[in-house]
Amino acid sequence: MGWANYELMGSVEETIRRLTEERGRARVVAGGTDLVVQLMEEGQREVSTLLDISQISEIRGITESDGHLLIGAATTISELASSELIWEKARALAQGARFLGSPQIRNVATVGGNVVNAQPAADTSIPLVALGAEAKIVSSEGERWVLVEELFRGVGMSAVDPCRELLTQFRVPVYEPPQRASTMERLARRKAFTLPTLSVAVSVESDRRRERFSRARIVVAPVAPVPWRARRAEEAIKGADLTKAHIREVAAIAREEAWPRESLRGGVDYRKDMVEVLTSRALVHVLSLLKREPHE
Amino acid sequence: MSERSITFTLNGLKQTVRVGEHRLLIDLLREDLGLTGTKRGCGNGECGACTVLINGDPVASCIYPAVKVDGRVVMTVEGLAKSPKDLHPLQTWFLKLGAVQCGFCIPGILMSAKGFLERRPNPTAEEVRQALVGNLCRCGGYQKIIAAVLAAAAELRGESLGERKEMSGGGALGRSLPKLDGVPKVTGAAQFAADLRRPGMLYGAMVWSPHPHAKIVEIDSKRALSEEGVVAVLTAKDVPGPNAYGVIVKDQSFLAAEKVRYVGEPVALVIGRDEFIARLAAEKVRVSYEVLPPLFDPREAMKPEAPKIHDRGNILIHRKIRKGDIEKGFRQAEVIVERDFTTQTVEHAYIEPEAALAFWEGEMLVVHCCSQGPHYHRQEIARMLNLPISKVRVIQATTGGGFGGKIDLSLQHFVALGAFVTGKPVKMVWTREESFRTSTKRHAFYLRYRVGATRDGRLCAAYAEIIGNTGAYASFGPAVITRSATMALGPYDCPNVHVDAYGVYTNSQIAGAMRGFGAPQMSPCHEPIMDEIGRRCGLSPLEIRRINMLRVGSSTVTQQVLTAGVGALETLEKVAAEIE
Numbered sequence: 001m002g003w004a005n006y007e008l009m010g011s012v013e014e015t016i017r018r019l020t021e022e023r024g025r026a027r028v029v030a031g032g033t034d035l036v037v038q039l040m041e042e043g044q045r046e047v048s049t050l051l052d053i054s055q056i057s058e059i060r061g062i063t064e065s066d067g068h069l070l071i072g073a074a075t076t077i078s079e080l081a082s083s084e085l086i087w088e089k090a091r092a093l094a095q096g097a098r099f100l101g102s103p104q105i106r107n108v109a110t111v112g113g114n115v116v117n118a119q120p121a122a123d124t125s126i127p128l129v130a131l132g133a134e135a136k137i138v139s140s141e142g143e144r145w146v147l148v149e150e151l152f153r154g155v156g157m158s159a160v161d162p163c164r165e166l167l168t169q170f171r172v173p174v175y176e177p178p179q180r181a182s183t184m185e186r187l188a189r190r191k192a193f194t195l196p197t198l199s200v201a202v203s204v205e206s207d208r209r210r211e212r213f214s215r216a217r218i219v220v221a222p223v224a225p226v227p228w229r230a231r232r233a234e235e236a237i238k239g240a241d242l243t244k245a246h247i248r249e250v251a252a253i254a255r256e257e258a259w260p261r262e263s264l265r266g267g268v269d270y271r272k273d274m275v276e277v278l279t280s281r282a283l284v285h286v287l288s289l290l291k292r293e294p295h296e
Numbered sequence: 297m298s299e300r301s302i303t304f305t306l307n308g309l310k311q312t313v314r315v316g317e318h319r320l321l322i323d324l325l326r327e328d329l330g331l332t333g334t335k336r337g338c339g340n341g342e343c344g345a346c347t348v349l350i351n352g353d354p355v356a357s358c359i360y361p362a363v364k365v366d367g368r369v370v371m372t373v374e375g376l377a378k379s380p381k382d383l384h385p386l387q388t389w390f391l392k393l394g395a396v397q398c399g400f401c402i403p404g405i406l407m408s409a410k411g412f413l414e415r416r417p418n419p420t421a422e423e424v425r426q427a428l429v430g431n432l433c434r435c436g437g438y439q440k441i442i443a444a445v446l447a448a449a450a451e452l453r454g455e456s457l458g459e460r461k462e463m464s465g466g467g468a469l470g471r472s473l474p475k476l477d478g479v480p481k482v483t484g485a486a487q488f489a490a491d492l493r494r495p496g497m498l499y500g501a502m503v504w505s506p507h508p509h510a511k512i513v514e515i516d517s518k519r520a521l522s523e524e525g526v527v528a529v530l531t532a533k534d535v536p537g538p539n540a541y542g543v544i545v546k547d548q549s550f551l552a553a554e555k556v557r558y559v560g561e562p563v564a565l566v567i568g569r570d571e572f573i574a575r576l577a578a579e580k581v582r583v584s585y586e587v588l589p590p591l592f593d594p595r596e597a598m599k600p601e602a603p604k605i606h607d608r609g610n611i612l613i614h615r616k617i618r619k620g621d622i623e624k625g626f627r628q629a630e631v632i633v634e635r636d637f638t639t640q641t642v643e644h645a646y647i648e649p650e651a652a653l654a655f656w657e658g659e660m661l662v663v664h665c666c667s668q669g670p671h672y673h674r675q676e677i678a679r680m681l682n683l684p685i686s687k688v689r690v691i692q693a694t695t696g697g698g699f700g701g702k703i704d705l706s707l708q709h710f711v712a713l714g715a716f717v718t719g720k721p722v723k724m725v726w727t728r729e730e731s732f733r734t735s736t737k738r739h740a741f742y743l744r745y746r747v748g749a750t751r752d753g754r755l756c757a758a759y760a761e762i763i764g765n766t767g768a769y770a771s772f773g774p775a776v777i778t779r780s781a782t783m784a785l786g787p788y789d790c791p792n793v794h795v796d797a798y799g800v801y802t803n804s805q806i807a808g809a810m811r812g813f814g815a816p817q818m819s820p821c822h823e824p825i826m827d828e829i830g831r832r833c834g835l836s837p838l839e840i841r842r843i844n845m846l847r848v849g850s851s852t853v854t855q856q857v858l859t860a861g862v863g864a865l866e867t868l869e870k871v872a873a874e875i876e
Contacts, residue, residue: 004297006317006361036320036359037340052364078353102430103408105341107353108360192429193342 002040005049009056012138012168018051019164020140027162030054030074030113033105047163054110059168062086071170073112073135077101077124080111089174091289092127092182092201099123099186102193112167115148118158120228121196121221125152127184129227130201130219133172139165152226180205181289185278189265196222197266200278204286206242213237213246216283220275223260230254233279242292244284251280302366306331307375321357321365322346325372332491333373333403333484335696337432337647338728344431345647347404348372354411354430373403373484376410380483385448386410387482391474395444397435399481400488400648400696405431409445417453421446434646434697477694489651489666489693494721497653498527500707500714501574501724503564503581504734505556508592508803509605510585512554515564520577525569527718529581534717537682541705543672545770547606548806550680550709556585557605557768558803560733567714567722594765594800595742605768610801612766613774615781617795619855625757625792629748631832633825637745639817641765642738644810648696649731654711655721661688663712666695668702676705677712688712700809704736704771736771736808739764739799741780741817747790747825753833753843755790758853760821762797764807764814771808773799780814782854786822787864788844793853838872 005026009015019026026049029035035050053059059072062083069090071080080086080097087094100106100114100123114124115135128148135148137160148170151159160167175182182203188194204216216237218230233254240246255276262268303312306329315324325331325348334357337345341356348357349371376384383391386406390396405428412419412427419427424445425438433441480486517529532539532553539553540546552563564581568574591597597610604610626632652665661683667673670690678685695702707724714722726734741764748757762780766773781797830840845865851857 002318004318006363008363008366032361033341033356033359036361040339040359050361052361054364102344103412103427104344104347104354104356104430107350107355192426 024163028166031109033109069172073167077106077109089176092184095184096123096127116158127201130203136169154225183285185282198274202282223258247283251276254279304365305369315362319362321360321362324362345404347407354408385451389444389447391478393444395440398697401433486694490725492653497721499571499574501566501578502562505561508590509588513584516582520580523577525573526577528567530565541676548769590803598800605801612799615797620792622794628756630751632748633828634746637743637821639741641740644699644701646697649726650706651725652711653723654715663690665708667692668698673708736806738810739807753835757792758790760784760795766799767804767806776814783815783818789850
């Protein structure tokens with residue numbers, strides 16, 4: 001049950017030092033809203049020390065630099081949800097943050113924790129993948145930048161080893177109208193504080209004249225053990241006119257290539273249908289952000 | 297387990313305390329600092345009863361490591377009012393507008409609202425709703441709470457609202473009066489059973505069956521007893537009186553003796569120096585079982601060849617209703633509707649999990665507990681312990697919701713037995729999981745209806761078969777099944793009625809009392825049938841009901857002739873007026 005030692009870290013450097021000293025007996029925790037519950041229920045006896053990074057100021061906050069948003073991994077979900085910068089330049093992420101949990105959870109949970117917890121439909125992971133975000137991972141061996149998309153190895157399994165390294169920052173390409181925009185659609189059995197039946201996040205870029213899609217990322221979850229990209233649909237949208245007919249076509253492709261599971265939150269057929277509906281809604285909405293009404 | 301000294305501001309006062317690094321904020325507040333206004337409803341950060349403010353933000357203290365508040369500002373419900381006489385506007389409006397019912401969720405809701413209004417002093421109702429999504433309430437519904445938050449916001453902005461208009465008339469009649477125990481429920485002072493303590497108090501933890509149906513071969517307590525701090529491990533053998541209880545049929549053991557009949561059935565009770573010790577030792581009690589085939593579907597369990605869950609057979613009750621001549625009724629019928637229905641098991645999910653504390657006061661055994669039936673609990677505890685009933689006192693603590701689920705014994709008998717055997721005060725608080733697993737539920741039903749009417753829409757024959765899953769033990773089963781039979785046709789009049797209602801034992805969780813007591817399961821059956829008969833007779837939903845509704849002079853399915861106070865038709869007309 002639980003843990004024996006809980007240390008509040010003051011810096012990334014201190015965290016790395018403590019991880020190295022403890023050689024696998026310590027692990028990183030951020031907001032802990034998932035991890036604390038898991039540890040109290042199951043207990044992981046080999047890990048007896050938690051190193052809390054949630055109060056390290058160098059890995060908190062949101063800034064913009066050079067066409068990217070830099071988001072500290074320990075930034076809370078509430079901070080994301082209320083940030084104007086995120087709302088303007090990474091709309092899907094702002095929406096995901098607003099969907100997540102309850103105020104009590106959002107005030108404590110962090111964006112880094114949400115990603116490293118590696119649930120396939122995590123509300124901020126989906127938009128981060130759709131936005132093509134990268135994450136900075138720091139260990140005693142140095143630091144590396146990795147696409148967020150590549151951090152997922154399976155349900156609850158992250159490429160980040162919390163006993164050895166920590167995720168410190170996200171670099172998110174700006175998606176801001178007039179040519180770029182992003183959005184997220186989420187369907188759940190209740191309107192709040194519940195896990196999604198299906199979520200779809202999209203980011204798109206149009207050509208300069210805003211007549212064609214030059215590219216798009218379409219991320220759907222949960223339909224696989226990791227956030228899943230509808231790659232055939234993404235391929236089909238490239239160079240396509242911004243029309244309702246094309247959106248319908250692309251959404252139908254996404255439906256066809258998605259293979260969701262049967263679960264308490266929805267059956268296979270229903271989820272497949274909803275892949276089409278939500279993909280289509282997301283693309284229509286994203287066009288409205290580009291101030292383009294799709295014509296027939 | 298390491299310990300650390302932390303300094304933080306709590307309700308305006310700077311505190312320095314030593315706290316174990318493994319502990320949670322809720323435990324620091326409730327156990328070390330005695331601030332029991334913060335409630336534990338789920339232990340998972342889901343229900344919001346444990347909400348406190350940290351640096352002004354609402355946070356779930358039940359999943360928040362205590363050492364994280366070092367250097368921060370914490371506010372609990374106890375810090376909201378300047379004094380019990382000088383309440384915060386949120387507290388006064390919660391009282392004035394009747395937003396407080398059981399009171400268990402209220403401290404958390406007040407803290408969420410407080411944190412929210414600091415950031416958003418002029419919110420819309422929808423924003424208030426969104427701000428409170430992390431706080432569950434099961435008694436009152438949320439409307440009055442939202443109204444109270446909006447009213448408090450207005451007062452905090454300095455807008456004058458005026459007093460709510462009181463109805464005229466002298467004395468208390470016809471007036472809205474403040475709740476008698478309202479103030480302590482908004483200040484956090486109300487003492488629920490989990491908030492009570494006693495010097496030298498021990499803790500109890502249950503060992504429960506992981507099997508739905510099994511024979512108990514052996515219970516080995518040696519390892520648990522050898523643990524530091526474990527005082528006793530009690531089993532059926534330690535029950536001094538008859539090991540059988542039940543509000544209608546005494547078919548349930550205080551602690552399982554030979555057999556277990558559902559997952560979660562209590563088999564042994566570990567008494568330890570504290571909760572942690574008792575719970576850890578409970579995992580070390582070895583129970584060997586011989587697993588028996590389980591039955592979960594009452595339709596299977598009622599077959600003569602089904603394995604017997606209880607020696608006297610699996611049919612707990614067969615309630616028959618026969619009125620008029622059903623054959624003749626169907627011969628007259630020009631329209632016949634046949635439908636099958638199922639209804640599901642429902643958990644009461646009161647936000648307060650079960651809790652109780654027992655101790656000796658001289659020769660009197662005193663039990664403080666959450667309860668909807670202290671007199672019943674007293675009888676059963678006295679029988680269990682072979683004590684004269686005059687030597688047992690059961691005192692209902694402030695109770696955090698019940699909805700029928702707290703009439704049965706849950707853990708009141710366990711703390712009583714623990715105190716009886718050890719001579720020391722014994723306390724027990726269930727986790728949310730234990731509450732879900734071991735408490736009673738609403739009966740799930742399988743129903744089969746056949747209802748006939750003449751062309752003019754008048755009912756002439758009604759047949760219903762009702763099979764209720766009463767679970768492992770009787771509890772209120774016979775009464776619930778009887779109620780369902782008598783309510784099989786709801787508020788409708790029919791001269792020829794034939795109802796067979798069965799309560800059948802299975803290896804599911806025990807079904808007992810829950811709001812409506814068997815009647816709510818009937819409404820989703822008779823109402824669509826009325827609609828369908830109406831459609832076939834060319835009558836609107838209102839018309840078909842007007843024709844058939846019980847009125848003064850009607851005879852009910854049990855052939856009671858109604859002489860006064862029949863409000864069904866009047867209710868229907870009021871609804872009709874609202875619709876039109």
